[in-house]
Amino acid sequence: MLSICPNCKKNMGTNKRILVLGGGFAGVYAARELEKTLRPEEASISLINQENYWVYQPLLPEVISGLIGLTDVVCPIRQLAPRTELVMREVQKIDFANKVVTVSPGFRPRQLELPYDYLVIALGGISNFSGTPGMVEHVKPFRTLADAVSLRNHLIYTLEEAEIETDSDLRRKLMTFVVAGGGFSGVEVIAELTDFVNKVRQNFPGLRNEKGRFVLVHAGDRILPEMSESLALFAHKLLAKRGIEIRLNDRLVGASSEKAHLKSGIDIPTKTIVSSVPSSIPLVLQKLDCEKEGGRLKVNVNLEVVGCEGCVWALGDCASIKTISGQRTPPTAQHATREAKTVAKNVSAAIRGGPSAPFAFEGLGRLGSLGHYSAVAEILGVRISGFPAWLLWRAIYLSKLPSLRQKVRIALDWFLVLLFPPDFVQMRVVREAGIARQHLEAGEVIFFQGDLGDNVYLIQSGECDVLRETNGSVGHVATLGPGDYCGEMALLNDVTRNATVRARTAMDVLLLSKHDFDALKSTIPAFREVFQRLAQDRSTRTSSTGA
C-alpha cells in the first residue's frame, strides 16, 4: 500500500515522502542508497516503474544468443529495495508546482496521483526513430529486455523461414543482418548476433552451406569511439575476421520491410535491421517545464534540477550531467550507480539540513564484449584486449550483480553453455495483434496477385498502382492514394489477391488484420458500409479496382 493510502497500517507521521521515478540502474540504486542513508521514520520511499523488475543492462546482448537465461538478467525491484514501495505503473505527468506525480491506471481506468516532498527523476531514455522514413516500422530497437527477446525471436524466425524458403533471393534477405551504430552497444549486438546465427545454423540442414551476411554500419571513421584507437582497431580486425562487414562513415537513413537504405546510396536487402543509436528522454520529461541541455534535463553539480534546487534531482540517462571537473558523464551503469549515491546523500542533506555534495566520479574505465571469448577493456588507463579482457569483463560484471541469486544463476548459465549446444527456442509468449504500420519505398510490392489475403491496407501517405495480370498481359487497374485502402476483396471473399499492388512513391500504410477486420465488420454494420462506399468511389474514379 502506498504511503498516501488511508487504509495503510504504517505510521504516516510527519515523515517526508520521497518519490523515485524509474527502475533502471539510476532509479533502483538511488532507492537502495536512500534506504541505507535514511531511517524509516525520516522518510518513506516510493519508486514508480512500469515493470516490477530491474534489468542488468550490460548483459542484455547475451540474451540474444541465449547465453543467459531470459529471467536471469533481471531481478524483482522489491527484492533489491525491500523498504521501498513499488508502484508498477507508468509516469504520465509531473507537476512541480503542486508536487504531484500522476501515474497510469491499473485494473480500473483511473489515474493515481502521488504527492511528494522530494523527487528523484531517473526515467532513462527511449528509442526515438521519428523523422527517418520506415525506421519506426522496420528497425528493431535494442534497449530493453523486451527488445532483446523480440530480436532473439525474430532471428530464430528468420532462420526457420530461410530453411524452408525456395526463393533464393528471399533466403539471402532472410540471412542478412544489419546493425546500425558502432558504439559499445552496436558492437556487442553484432558480435552476439553473429555468434548466435553461426552456431544455431548447424541445426538447420538447409543452411549449413548458406553463410549469413552480417553488416555493421557506423557513422564515424572508426568503431568504438568510446575507446582508445588501438583497442578500437583490435576490435575492428577481430570482427572483420569473423566475417562481419564494417561500413564506416555511413549511416542508416531509411528502412522498409525489404531493405536497409544507407546514406552512401547503398541498399542492403534484408529482413533484419537493428539500431540502438537514436535516443531521447521520455515524453513526460520532454513536456516538463524546466531547463534542458542537449535534450536532457539540466542539473547542477549536486544533480539538482535547475530551478527546483533542494526538491528535485535527476540522474542517469535522462539528465545532462557534468562532474565537478566539467567532464560530461556517459550513460553507463558505473556512472549511474555513483550518481545514485550523490543523490541519496543530497536528499538526506535536504531532509536533515546540511550541505550538498557535488558529483565527482570520473569513471574507472571501459569494457566491451566482442563475443566468442574476446573483449576490449581500458581500466584505470591500462588497455587490455582479447581473452584476458573477456575474463576481466565477466568477472567485473558478475561481481557487480546486486543479488546473489542472479550471480549464481548467471555463473551457471555461462558454465552450462560450455557443456551444451545453444538453445534456439522461439518464445512467442503473446500473440502480436492490433493495427500495425508498414513503410514502403517506391517500387516495393504490398502484395502480389495470387497471394493470400491476410490484411487490409489503409494508405496514410504515398501512392500505389494496382496491376492485374490477365492471360499473360499486365494491365494498370487503378492508382490509390492517401485515405484509400486496398486488399479487402480477398478478405471479404476468402480468396487470393486478384491484383498486385506496388508502391509508386514512398508510402506509409496501416495494416488491419483479417481477424480484427472481421470483428469490426460484423459488429458495426457501418464499418462494412464505409468500405463498400470507398470501393464505389474508387470504381467511379477508375475503371475497376479489386485486389
Next chain:
Amino acid sequence: MLSICPNCKKNMGTNKRILVLGGGFAGVYAARELEKTLRPEEASISLINQENYWVYQPLLPEVISGLIGLTDVVCPIRQLAPRTELVMREVQKIDFANKVVTVSPGFRPRQLELPYDYLVIALGGISNFSGTPGMVEHVKPFRTLADAVSLRNHLIYTLEEAEIETDSDLRRKLMTFVVAGGGFSGVEVIAELTDFVNKVRQNFPGLRNEKGRFVLVHAGDRILPEMSESLALFAHKLLAKRGIEIRLNDRLVGASSEKAHLKSGIDIPTKTIVSSVPSSIPLVLQKLDCEKEGGRLKVNVNLEVVGCEGCVWALGDCASIKTISGQRTPPTAQHATREAKTVAKNVSAAIRGGPSAPFAFEGLGRLGSLGHYSAVAEILGVRISGFPAWLLWRAIYLSKLPSLRQKVRIALDWFLVLLFPPDFVQMRVVREAGIARQHLEAGEVIFFQGDLGDNVYLIQSGECDVLRETNGSVGHVATLGPGDYCGEMALLNDVTRNATVRARTAMDVLLLSKHDFDALKSTIPAFREVFQRLAQDRSTRTSSTGA
C-alpha cells in the same frame, strides 16, 4: 530445406515422404521413433508445428511459480529429432484424396503445399470455451507454455495492483483465485498457484495480512477422478489444510471481468479464473472428412485412421484410441510416447511391407504433484502419497526428459529454489494490442463517469444504460444496443468519461484501444464519419448521449 524443394541438394530419389503433424509428445516422439526405425534412404521425415520447440507438459504447472525457468521446460524440436525437417508453420488443410497438407504463410503471404506418402496426425487438443458466456474473454486456459507464462504474469500483476489498491472490495477480488476442474491438471495448477501467491506475498508489505482466497471448483463428487479414492481423499485433505476451498458437485457456468458464476448459483468475485477443462480437436481436424468418435479421430488398434488404413495414422490427444484389450487410453505423456512407438513400427511396416502391430500399452501408473513437497502416485498398483510420492514424481519426470541439457537445467532449478527466495519478475514481452472482447453480466459497469477514456466499446449483443450524474442526481441518458458503441467522447476530447455505462442485460462488447482508434480515424476519414453518423442517429433517438 524441404524435401520437395527444387533447390534441395539432397538426393530426392524415390524415397517415401512421411509428414508428422504436431510437435507435442505424440508428434515429436513419433518422429524420433521413425528416425530410429527407418534409414534415411528409406524415407524423409518432416514435422509441422507452429512452434520450433517441444514442451515438457507434465512440468508446465511449475512454470507458474517459477520453480522451473521459462526456457528450461522446452527443447528445440530440431535437437530432439535432428534428421526430421521441421516446418514452423500452422497446418491449415489436410487433403486425404490428393495426399497434400497445406500450411500457413511465412514472411510472404503464400500457402505452402506439402505432399506426403504417409501421414501421422498428432495435433493434440485445443481449449474450447465456446458456448459458455464470458468464458472465452475472461477464463484463462491452461494448456500451452504461453498459457502458463500468461497466467504467471497475470498473477504478478494482480499482486502488484492489490498492493496499491485502496478499495478493499477490489483488493479482495484481486486476491481471489478460482480454478475450474479438479482433475490432475486443475489440482496441480491450484497447488502451484497457491504456493506461489503465498510465498511471493511476503515481498508485498501491504499484503502480509491480506490472505488470498483460493477456490477449486469440480463437477464430480471427489477430486482426482483419475486416482483411487483413498489418494484423492489424501489430496483433498492436504489442499483443504492449505486453505484451498474445494467446491465439489459444482461447475463454472459463466464468467465476467468481475466474477466467476457457478452452477449452484454462487458468484465468486474475482479477477482470476483458470480452466483446463473443455477441450476439442483443432478446427483443421474437425473439418476433416473421416470418422470421429467422441469428437476425436477414430483409429483402429493399429492406430490407423479408419478409412485411410496403411496411409494415415493418428495418435495422442486428437485420436480416440482403445488398446487391444478395449481400454480407452487417457491423454498422458506415457501413453503418447508408447503410441508413437506403435505408429513408427506400423509406418515402417507399410513402407517395407509386413504386418502391423496393435497398440497394447495399458499404463504403468499415475502421478500428480500437490506442490510443497507432496504428491500422490499409483505405480503398478501401489499407492504412495506425501513426500515419498513427491520424490518419486520428481525422479520419474526428470529421468523421462529426453535432453541432457534440460535434465541438468531443471535439476539446478529445483536445487536453486531451495537456496533463494522465489522470483516474481513479470515478463511482458510483447504489448498486448488489437481488438479485445469483453463479456458483462447484467448490472456490471463498462465504465464509470470520471474514469479515463482508454477504449471505445462496440456493442455486439445486449443492452446498456447510459447514466449521468449532475449535481448529485443521476439521470438516464440513453439505452444502447447491438451495433451501437460508446466511449468515444472521452477519446475524442482526451477527457474523462462524462457518464456511467451499465449493462442492462448480459452483453458482449468489442474494445478498440485509443491507440488503434486514433490510427484508424486519422488515416481513413470515413471511419471518423461512421462514428459521427452513429452519434447523430443516437442523439435523434434519445435526449443526449455522451460517455
